[in-house]
Amino acid sequence: MYLKYNFAVLFFFGIIILLPFIGIFSKVNYELNSIYDFIQNSYTHRLIYFSIYQAFLSAILSCFLAIPFALSLNRHKDLKIIKFIISLCGFCFVIPTILIVFAVIKLFGNNGFYNSYFNLYEMFSIETIFGMKGILIAHVLLNTPFATRLFFQSLNSIPRKYYEISSSLNIMFIGNLIKLELPYIRQNFLTVFSIIFSLCFLSFAIVMALGGGPKYSTIEVAIYQHALFELNFDKAILLSFLQIFICLFFLMIGFYKLKGSNFFEVDQIIFIHPYKNYSFIKIIDCFVIILFSIFLFSPILSILYNFINSEFYIFLIKEKFLEAFYNSLIISITTGIIVSVIGFIISSILVINYKNIIFQQSIFLISSSIIIISPIIFSLGYFIVLGELRYLQFIKYLVVILINCLFLLPFSILILFNSLKNIFLNFENFQQTFRLSIKNYLIILLPLIKKNIIFVFAFSSVLTFGDFTIISFFKGQDFDTLPSYLYKLISIYRFDEASFVAGTILMLSMIIFLLIDNLNYQGRSAIKT
């Protein structure tokens, strides 16, 4: 009955995914020798090794640092401030990475806060922050709060009864920790580790700005450099395929356990933890929470501090800033609208055809394959396929929005499909009884799913707002978004103006994020997957 819609949806997905690959394949030089040379090249080996090595170290460090923090937070979860800290921990998921880069230079650089006040460089004979150290610090700052939030959720799901049982069995603090709390963290450890690993493996802005050259480069950055610096599409394409294979491999070993996105679902079960009031534990917890909060949220504090101290009224009227701001707004809001509308339409079609398993599965397969291909590969494909068209302002808007949408649509379908399915099935009889047309029926369903759509809109807008990867391919002298403008300012030493831009990005993303987070705290969570 709705066959033509099905084909339209498949066709739509097919075209936008295939187009960049057509571009890529049209430029591949099928010379076996050059491919062989490339694979033999020791620099290629180093790229692979370093990409994996830094991602592994970053993920291990972030996860292990998150455990004590999550444990301490969990013991005092009845406090209001803890709820706020957990909320801030969630913010890292949407904070634009370029802000972390800015904060790391401001805090840990030679002239940064820590070195000016504590003389760290001399103490530990550090020569420079750029390179492995910078990459690790930035990744830890970005991902530890994320891991903390997920571990906290695991701990939070321990039923009160378990504590009561353990206390009736006379199990003491340490026993409780080893027998009850740590196993709960362990359950989730591999999943959290693999998510952070893959985020760091695909890290772009951080490695690009803090890596300090080809010595500390990752595959992701090398693809960009080969394509834009050397115009050597062959190498970029070979690296892209290599990256896809490696991602697929990790996907198979790490992600089979991943269950949807329960990241935003924090239904806090509040009760007084049995060891909360032991004074020794209280002192340690207090120390851990303060220390970690200061360290992990120092980027946010530093950006806000620098923002307040910058002469922001001067930059507010700067044409370049206004242009970038305008571009960012247009791109993120349009992406948000398209992603929520198309997500809703596709989910509706999926739900209406819920009996057509093949169609449903092929849509899910396509959307999950989008997620594993990094945005850089799509950007590269479109960059090639567009040819000279890429210099047209209108096309730039279009393609940046399109690629952003492409990456956010799978998430939106995942979120909307599940809620829509439940609503749809509940009201199906109602539709048949009143013989409503599908169109009218959807109009009736719309208010019921409004909250989820707003959520998808806010989520997509905030991620697009902070995007640095896609815009890197299409930015130019007359086309910048706030993140790419910030990168430009950092690299030409305009730190005063950069402080202002960073503050603006931070505050805007924070406002949207708080909207998302509060959508979930009030009663039922928005995502049920």
Next chain:
Amino acid sequence: MKSLLIFLITLSISLSINAERLTIYTYDSFVSDWGPGPIIEKIFEEKYKTDIEFVAVDSAATLLNKVILEGNTSKADIVLGLDMNLFDLAEKSDLFTTHNIKNINNIMNLPLNWESNKFVPYNYGYFSFVYNEESIDSPPKSMDELINSTNARIVIQDPRTSTPGLGLLTWMKALYGDKAGDEWKKLNKKIISVTKGWTDAYYNFFIAGEADMVLSYTTSPAAHIMFEERYDILATTFEEGNYITIEFAGILNNSKNKDLANKFLNFMLSEEFQSVIPSTNIMYPVTKIKNLPDAFDKLEIPNFIQINPKEINKNKEKWIDEWLNAS
């Protein structure tokens, strides 16, 4: 359909109005507030009653890439800011046409003979490692000394994106030939960062105190003398010589304003243009000018080293691979 027609008509009208506008592709620092661009633009526009549009790319080495990528659809009339390391690639690209300046070597005052009827030089200089007197006690007197005995945190630029970066690549090759890879390995131990462009390396690292030495030009100290009266920033000159860089401009084949573009290339060799160069682009002018700033008298002039541009173009990719492998 009607609106499309109106759109096309307005587009063609606006294109024809802009026919007398000279579009020049160049690198970012040339058109920055402190660069020569704004002053030159003003003089030329007043003199020839025309309009110049500068389009800046973020680094000089990507300048040629941009034109090659755009091919015949490029809207540029002139490309300004290429240097000798890109000479052969630019020459062979067939994108440039010949200029109308005759006996160019009689007008110019370059340390070497200029042999091209497509490109016109507008300034030159020598690559060098710039340092602060206070942090380096005994500056290196040769590349060997720099690599083997100087104790410094050095920042250089990426040869794939920056002219000085590519300059150092060819400099190393000119000195060490087949052994360049090994010498790069030794030098890389001292290099704390490889930046995309010159500005990032010079300001973000060197001036900010993150590095002791930066790959720049022998003329860089002149800027500190002229604008800050700072005498502690110095440049190394090596016994074996420093690599020379000559920056030039050329007219694109498909330019619709070839007459005006030729006027601009002639203007480039005039006293008006050349006298702006030392104090804004901080390079040597290519003609003898009346008032060279005093700061330039304090600079040492090294012997020059250069590799044949043809050889550079042939081997560039190989040399970049060698550098990547050694990093």
